[in-house]
Amino acid sequence: MDNKTLTERLSKDLDVSVEEVESLIEGFAKVIGECALNLDSVTLPAFGAFEPKKRLERVAVHPATGTKLLVPPKIVLSFRPATALKQKIRNGK
Amino acid sequence: MESKINASELSALLALATGKGKDLCEAFIRQFTSIISEELEAGENVRIKGFGSFKLLEVEARKSVNVSTGEEYEIPSHRRVVFVPTRELASAVNAPFEVFEAMEIADVIAPTEEIPDPDPALTAAASASTAAVTEVPESALMKSEDSDSSEKSAISDSSDNSAISDSSDNSDSPDISDSSEAPSDVSANPSKFRFAKGFLVGFVVALAVVSCLVVIGYYSGLFHREADEQSQNVDINSSEGVKAIVAPADTTPVIDTTNAAKGEVAESQVSVNVEESEKDDVPTRPSDSEGKATEKAPVYDTVSTTRYLTIIAKEHYGNFNLWPIIYEENAAILGHPDRIKPGTRVVVPPLSKYNIDPNNQAQIKEIKRKGVAIYARFKK
Numbered sequence: 001m002d003n004k005t006l007t008e009r010l011s012k013d014l015d016v017s018v019e020e021v022e023s024l025i026e027g028f029a030k031v032i033g034e035c036a037l038n039l040d041s042v043t044l045p046a047f048g049a050f051e052p053k054k055r056l057e058r059v060a061v062h063p064a065t066g067t068k069l070l071v072p073p074k075i076v077l078s079f080r081p082a083t084a085l086k087q088k089i090r091n092g093k
Numbered sequence: 094m095e096s097k098i099n100a101s102e103l104s105a106l107l108a109l110a111t112g113k114g115k116d117l118c119e120a121f122i123r124q125f126t127s128i129i130s131e132e133l134e135a136g137e138n139v140r141i142k143g144f145g146s147f148k149l150l151e152v153e154a155r156k157s158v159n160v161s162t163g164e165e166y167e168i169p170s171h172r173r174v175v176f177v178p179t180r181e182l183a184s185a186v187n188a189p190f191e192v193f194e195a196m197e198i199a200d201v202i203a204p205t206e207e208i209p210d211p212d213p214a215l216t217a218a219a220s221a222s223t224a225a226v227t228e229v230p231e232s233a234l235m236k237s238e239d240s241d242s243s244e245k246s247a248i249s250d251s252s253d254n255s256a257i258s259d260s261s262d263n264s265d266s267p268d269i270s271d272s273s274e275a276p277s278d279v280s281a282n283p284s285k286f287r288f289a290k291g292f293l294v295g296f297v298v299a300l301a302v303v304s305c306l307v308v309i310g311y312y313s314g315l316f317h318r319e320a321d322e323q324s325q326n327v328d329i330n331s332s333e334g335v336k337a338i339v340a341p342a343d344t345t346p347v348i349d350t351t352n353a354a355k356g357e358v359a360e361s362q363v364s365v366n367v368e369e370s371e372k373d374d375v376p377t378r379p380s381d382s383e384g385k386a387t388e389k390a391p392v393y394d395t396v397s398t399t400r401y402l403t404i405i406a407k408e409h410y411g412n413f414n415l416w417p418i419i420y421e422e423n424a425a426i427l428g429h430p431d432r433i434k435p436g437t438r439v440v441v442p443p444l445s446k447y448n449i450d451p452n453n454q455a456q457i458k459e460i461k462r463k464g465v466a467i468y469a470r471f472k473k
Contacts, residue, residue, distance in 0.1 A: 001132045003142040013124050014117065022142075024121050027111035029144040029182055035098055035106075036186040042098045047126035049097075050176075052186060059198065065472050066465035072193030077186045079147070079176030088134045089149065090171045 036077045048081035133174055145178035392441040396433045409441050412451045417463040418442060429471045430464075 010021045035042050036052035043049040057073040081089065098106075104118040111118070132139045133147060140146040154170040184191060394405045402420055403413040410418075420430055423439045449456055 001128075001137050001139045003140055006128060006139065006141065009128060010121070010124060013128075014120055016117070020113070021121075023111055024107070024113065024118070025125075025141060026143050027107050028122070028125070029141075029179075031103065031106045031110050032144075033182050033185040035103075037188060039095045040098050041095075042103055044100050044103070044122065044126050047130060060195075065469050066462070067469065067472075068198040070196045070198055072190055072195065074187045074190045077145075077176075077178045077183065079174070081174050085130050085133070086173070088130075089174050 032077070036075065039075070044082075046082055046084060048079055048085060051078050051080055052076070053078050136172070143179060143181070145176055145182060148175050148177060149173070150175055392443075393438050394441050396437045396439060397435045402430060402433070402439070405439070405441060410444055410451050412457065414457050414461050414464070415444075415449070415451065417460050417467055418444070418447060418449065420467055421463070430467055 007018050007021045007025070010024075011018045014021065032042055032050050036050065039052050039054070041049050041051040052075050055074050055076060058071050060069050060071050061067070062069055100122060101119070104115055104122055107113075107118040107122070108115040129139050129147060133149065136149060138146060138148050149172050152171050152173055155168050156165060157168050158165050178186070392409065394400075394409070396402065396405070402416040406416040406419055407413040416430075419439055419441055420427060422442045426437065427433055427439070444451065449460070451457070
């Protein structure tokens with residue numbers, strides 16, 4: 001499903017304009033991003049949780065040149081689906 | 094921090110961020126998530142602009158063991174979902190660490206480990222033939238360092254007599270030790286090669302001067318007549334513009350092999366010397382033939398557009414990972430291993446020369462590391 005179908009369907013379901021839905025999605029992404037920046041996880045019922053994860057710094061070897069690199073630490077945003085959703089996706093095949 | 098935010102808190106935050114009613118935000122979140130779950134259950138990927146995409150991944154069936162019973166069972170193939178945030182969102186989340194970049198660590202182990210390989214080979218073979226082998230890196234070194242060689246030639250010019258007596262003394266082999274020390278010094282830390290250059294020049298010059306002084310003390314009387322003859326040689330050499338340190342050294346086999354290694358210039362010099370004195374001629378010939386004999390022994394192969402060092406290594410050794418051996422053997426004539434000129438003839442040394450067993454995994458690993466080190470030399 002692409003972005004356009006999603007926004008159109010949401011605007012129909014919520015009875016608001018497509019622009020408003022777009023601004024809502026934008027705000028949603030912003031809020032999730034801000035929460036993740038503070039290392040807060042956001043849990044949504046029957047859907048899953050958006051969890052920020054800290055990745056520690058590490059030493060990696062450049063495969064081509066053989067030089068050692070110190071890769072800096074970072075925070076990545078990951079999604080952990082709720083158990084029910086996970087099971088449905090698992091058996092959805 | 095690290096607290097959990099639930100749906101109602103999120104909708105409040107969303108209402109604050111967008112300036113819309115809390116009810117709408119709550120309904121939006123509920124509808125938004127349910128649509129995404131529906132699509133995912135139906136097996137569709139969902140892409141949301143400015144947020145990210147939910148992708149379904151196929152997981153292949155694999156075997157596992159029940160921990161409590163020790164029973165083997167198969168995990169059937171299934172699907173799972175991953176969320177990939179957009180680049181903007183990912184970098185916004187990673188903001189505190191955004192400033193850092195992957196840094197190179199100076200300490201590289203690989204290049205230092207390649208010293209032992211050339212050295213035992215040099216020490217293993219004895220007599221004049223080794224001298225020929227040892228001289229090769231030396232001459233290559235001189236080509237690369239013009240300043241070095243010119244300095245040396247200047248020295249030999251300024252102190253003609255001492256240089257001559259030095260060379261005539263070479264049966265005592267101060268020069269052999271000198272030349273064998275110098276390349277090992279270079280290969281000891283190729284990464285710091287440029288920094289060591291100045292030190293190396295000073296070291297070589299100091300050695301030459303010391304040996305000259307010693308030799309003057311002992312042999313000035315003995316070789317006086319010979320020295321007179323060879324001072325003429327030096328004059329000829331300098332007029333030809335030959336930049337050889339130990340130029341007039343025709344009386345001893347060691348120096349003859351040096352000249353042979355130095356190529357055409359040295360050959361022309363030899364011919365001049367042959368004309369000049371028959372006495373010098375006698376030791377020249379055997380050493381030349383010895384040099385040729387050592388060069389005949391190894392197998393040759395030619396690099397072409399479709400025959401790389403790896404393919405040659407695969408044919409001769411049965412393992413393409415052993416290509417650094419061929420490269421190291423021909424390091425003097427080769428540049429970047431990926432840019433060898435087609436038609437270049439390379440010596441394929443026998444594996445026994447470096448005591449390498451093609452089935453020894455540890456050695457192959459070592460050689461692979463050497464290959465990486467070779468590439469690292471050309472990294473700029």
